[in-house]
Amino acid sequence: MKVPRHILAQTIAERTLHISDSALLAREIAAYLLTERRTAELESILRDVMQYRASQGILEAELVSAYDVDQHVIEEVRQLLRRAYPKAKTVHISPRTDASVIGGLRVDMANEQLDMTLAAKLSTLKRLTAIDKE
Amino acid sequence: MKDISIQELSEDIRAAITELKKRPEIEEVGVVTRVGDGVAWIYGLTQCGYSEMIQITATDGTSVTAFAFNLGEDEIGAVVLGDDTLIKAGASAKLTGKVLEVPVGPELVGRVVDPMGRPLDGKGPIKASRTSRIEQNAPGVLSRKSVHEPMMTGLTAIDAMVPIGRGQRELIIGDRQTGKTAIAVDTMINQYRQNTGVINIYVAIGQKLSKVARMIERLKREGVMEQTIVVATSAADPASLQYLAPYAATAMGEYFRDNKQHALIIYDDLTKHAAAYRQMSLLLRRPPGREAYPGDVFYLHSRLLERSAKLSDDLGAGSLTALPIIETQAGDISAYIPTNVISITDGQIFMETNLFYQGIRPAISVGLSVSRVGSSAQTKAVKSVAKSLRIELAQFRELAAFSQFSTDLDTETRHRIERGQRLTELLKQPQYSPYSVWQMYATLLAATNGCFDAVPLDKVKSSEANLLRDLKHDHGTEMEHINTGAEPDEKVQKMIVDIANKIAVSYKPEEAKVEK
Numbered sequence: 001m002k003v004p005r006h007i008l009a010q011t012i013a014e015r016t017l018h019i020s021d022s023a024l025l026a027r028e029i030a031a032y033l034l035t036e037r038r039t040a041e042l043e044s045i046l047r048d049v050m051q052y053r054a055s056q057g058i059l060e061a062e063l064v065s066a067y068d069v070d071q072h073v074i075e076e077v078r079q080l081l082r083r084a085y086p087k088a089k090t091v092h093i094s095p096r097t098d099a100s101v102i103g104g105l106r107v108d109m110a111n112e113q114l115d116m117t118l119a120a121k122l123s124t125l126k127r128l129t130a131i132d133k134e
Numbered sequence: 135m136k137d138i139s140i141q142e143l144s145e146d147i148r149a150a151i152t153e154l155k156k157r158p159e160i161e162e163v164g165v166v167t168r169v170g171d172g173v174a175w176i177y178g179l180t181q182c183g184y185s186e187m188i189q190i191t192a193t194d195g196t197s198v199t200a201f202a203f204n205l206g207e208d209e210i211g212a213v214v215l216g217d218d219t220l221i222k223a224g225a226s227a228k229l230t231g232k233v234l235e236v237p238v239g240p241e242l243v244g245r246v247v248d249p250m251g252r253p254l255d256g257k258g259p260i261k262a263s264r265t266s267r268i269e270q271n272a273p274g275v276l277s278r279k280s281v282h283e284p285m286m287t288g289l290t291a292i293d294a295m296v297p298i299g300r301g302q303r304e305l306i307i308g309d310r311q312t313g314k315t316a317i318a319v320d321t322m323i324n325q326y327r328q329n330t331g332v333i334n335i336y337v338a339i340g341q342k343l344s345k346v347a348r349m350i351e352r353l354k355r356e357g358v359m360e361q362t363i364v365v366a367t368s369a370a371d372p373a374s375l376q377y378l379a380p381y382a383a384t385a386m387g388e389y390f391r392d393n394k395q396h397a398l399i400i401y402d403d404l405t406k407h408a409a410a411y412r413q414m415s416l417l418l419r420r421p422p423g424r425e426a427y428p429g430d431v432f433y434l435h436s437r438l439l440e441r442s443a444k445l446s447d448d449l450g451a452g453s454l455t456a457l458p459i460i461e462t463q464a465g466d467i468s469a470y471i472p473t474n475v476i477s478i479t480d481g482q483i484f485m486e487t488n489l490f491y492q493g494i495r496p497a498i499s500v501g502l503s504v505s506r507v508g509s510s511a512q513t514k515a516v517k518s519v520a521k522s523l524r525i526e527l528a529q530f531r532e533l534a535a536f537s538q539f540s541t542d543l544d545t546e547t548r549h550r551i552e553r554g555q556r557l558t559e560l561l562k563q564p565q566y567s568p569y570s571v572w573q574m575y576a577t578l579l580a581a582t583n584g585c586f587d588a589v590p591l592d593k594v595k596s597s598e599a600n601l602l603r604d605l606k607h608d609h610g611t612e613m614e615h616i617n618t619g620a621e622p623d624e625k626v627q628k629m630i631v632d633i634a635n636k637i638a639v640s641y642k643p644e645e646a647k648v649e650k
Binding site for chain 2 (some may be wrong): 004005006040041043044047084100108110112113114115116119120123124126127128
């Protein structure tokens with residue numbers, strides 16, 4: 001019988017809290033997914049893992065910006081996340097650059113997002129001022 | 135290109151500035167894990183409600199709207215309302231906090247729109263002041279009143295024998311090309327010609343666009359388009375839009391119902407609607423039932439049709455009358471979807487192919503058609519002459535097989551056959567020519583009093599035309615009084631019969647006149 005995805009994710013998340021060799025864990029997970037033909041669910045499983053770890057106080061976020069950000073900005077975002085999630089004991093931030101955001105920052109977590117990018121504002125402006133084309 | 139109004143642009147910009155000034159907040163976001171065939175499967179969005187609208191970021195940066203249809207433990211199945219080829223796996227999806235809504239109000243009258251209320255007629259944007267949810271609860275028992283006002287179709291066969299009332303649901307069912315849509319169009323035209331004030335709403339579900347365009351052109355020519363809303367989806371539109379079309383149109387009709395007005399809604403046709411829903415359900419991996427339809431296909435139509443009602447006086451006495459259309463295969467009214475809808479509606483008008491090809495148009499099968507509301511929804515005038523019509527036609531049908539032996543039959547039988555043939559001939563009506571109440575009354579009064587019994591069968595329609603012409607020309611005032619629905623007094627009845635008899639004499643065969 002197929003193991004429900006949230007059970008699988010919880011198991012993996014608990015392993016990540018106690019294991020030190022991530023490469024070994026990765027091979028085990030890959031082998032399981034291949035055997036069970038569930039490789040298509042990898043993205044969803046990893047998000048579930050992030051969500052479970054967040055509930056255990058380990059918050060992971062991806063910081064997306066158009067240009068490289070300095071440590072000062074990363075610290076400010078970390079403080080912002082600590083305020084938003086008081087129960088988080090650890091906050092991991094992974095910076096990434098993406099020119100399509102044009103400017104500003106976006107913080108992506110497992111199920112949530114804080115979007116302060118220029119691209120989002122322009123998209124909102126476009127949506128709000130749309131005029132029907134004939 | 136339409137000129138931009140600076141006033142409108144200024145208002146839009148101010149609204150945009152207000153929106154943009156809001157401080158960004160952490161919001162829930164989902165990820166599209168896979169997409170195809172108009173369905174996007176989304177991870178996350180645990181707070182999503184059923185039928186909630188979701189905005190998915192497309193590859194070109196625009197937003198594509200979808201609505202949540204499957205709320206699973208692991209993922210959400212969202213039906214895409216736009217082009218699903220613009221979405222790829224990994225796209226982000228956000229909740230809007232709103233369920234599907236459509237603009238409603240008098241601003242839509244005279245327009246052709248899609249199920250989301252977007253104009254299709256090139257007449258510019260629709261500035262509706264209100265929106266309404268596409269899915270609404272039907273009025274409760276205490277909110278309703280019994281159907282008692284007539285909804286005249288202008289077709290004698292229907293108004294006399296299968297009368298429809300305001301707030302009723304009367305199904306039009308038959309094979310393809312039997313005149314189902316023609317009945318609906320004639321009903322709409324009659325609302326305009328009789329100045330009833332009823333707003334028409336025509337919902338084209340998966341129809342050929344050429345057919346919809348022809349119908350709109352005809353409505354414009356007849357002047358009916360000014361009081362009609364057309365909600366159009368073609369066969370090329372996604373199944374999601376075809377599924378939403380009748381609900382969106384009903385929401386538009388409910389605006390008039392709830393504001394003390396009367397509306398007529400025509401669903402053309404619910405067979406295609408059921409097929410679109412089946413397609414969506416199968417793609418969402420819902421278990422198929424009979425004929426591969428999902429298990430809730432009855433509820434699909436019952437919750438739609440229950441919204442058509444006559445409201446109580448306390449709520450304004452408005453009404454929404456529904457004429458759903460169902461297409462059968464080989465006349466099989468015992469198939470799954472037809473039997474479902476027959477059990478929901480307050481009667482049906484059954485169109486027969488062989489009647490159509492015999493030249494009897496509208497091809498209504500009197501034996502199989504019924505109105506469960508009955509004479510409560512009939513004008514007094516038509517009611518008084520229609521009483522014997524059904525019985526005489528039923529007797530004629532029983533004896534029709536013997537009509538070839540006319541010289542060997544007794545007088546009574548021969549008389550019944552000849553009367554039935556003339557009644558059948560009189561019930562034929564050309565398309566786009568609905569009759570007013572006085573025309574129906576005069577025709578049926580003359581026929582049931584035997585005025586046309588001696589007129590040759592091929593001259594019956596022309597003698598009817600002469601009768602109506604003379605009555606209009608010489609007794610216009612009395613005819614206008616009959617048009618209000620009131621039954622005329624005996625003097626007027628005698629006058630009509632006398633005129634009919636005089637006209638009939640001129641059509642008698644020469645040998646009959648010589649013998650006399």
